[in-house]
Amino acid sequence: MADIPDDLKFTEEHEYVRSTADGIVEVGITDYAQGELGDVVFIELPQVGTKLAKHDVFGTIEAVKAVSELFSPLAGEVTEINSRLDQEPALVNSDPYGAGWMIRMRVENAADVDALMDAAAYAGHVG
Numbered sequence: 001m002a003d004i005p006d007d008l009k010f011t012e013e014h015e016y017v018r019s020t021a022d023g024i025v026e027v028g029i030t031d032y033a034q035g036e037l038g039d040v041v042f043i044e045l046p047q048v049g050t051k052l053a054k055h056d057v058f059g060t061i062e063a064v065k066a067v068s069e070l071f072s073p074l075a076g077e078v079t080e081i082n083s084r085l086d087q088e089p090a091l092v093n094s095d096p097y098g099a100g101w102m103i104r105m106r107v108e109n110a111a112d113v114d115a116l117m118d119a120a121a122y123a124g125h126v127g
Contacts, residue, residue: 024105051076080103082102
């Protein structure tokens with residue numbers, strides 16, 4: 001069974017959102033998603049300052065098995081990218097909810113975070 005932390009919100013596309021201070025959220029892919037992808041070998045992320053609408057593609061993740069698009073779970077502006085992933089893309093496999101985070105963004109509407117799936121709903125989604 002995939003690890004699904006109770007303190008996060010989730011999307012149907014297997015991204016997670018961790019709320020932090022001042023309307024900033026951290027976004028990455030879930031443990032389930034990294035397990036389905038297999039060994040991650042490359043990640044392309046947006047530039048800081050990129051404005052995203054909900055469901056916009058914010059990058060790609062390349063694994064041994066497949067290349068997948070990454071979808072923004074919320075509307076907002078990218079404030080930081082995880083530059084460690086340039087040299088260590090496998091952090092997404094080994095620590096998806098910690099060192100493997102992908103982007104931080106300032107969300108346009110903080111209430112949109114509450115509309116995402118909670119851990120129980122995501123667990124039901126992945127079966």
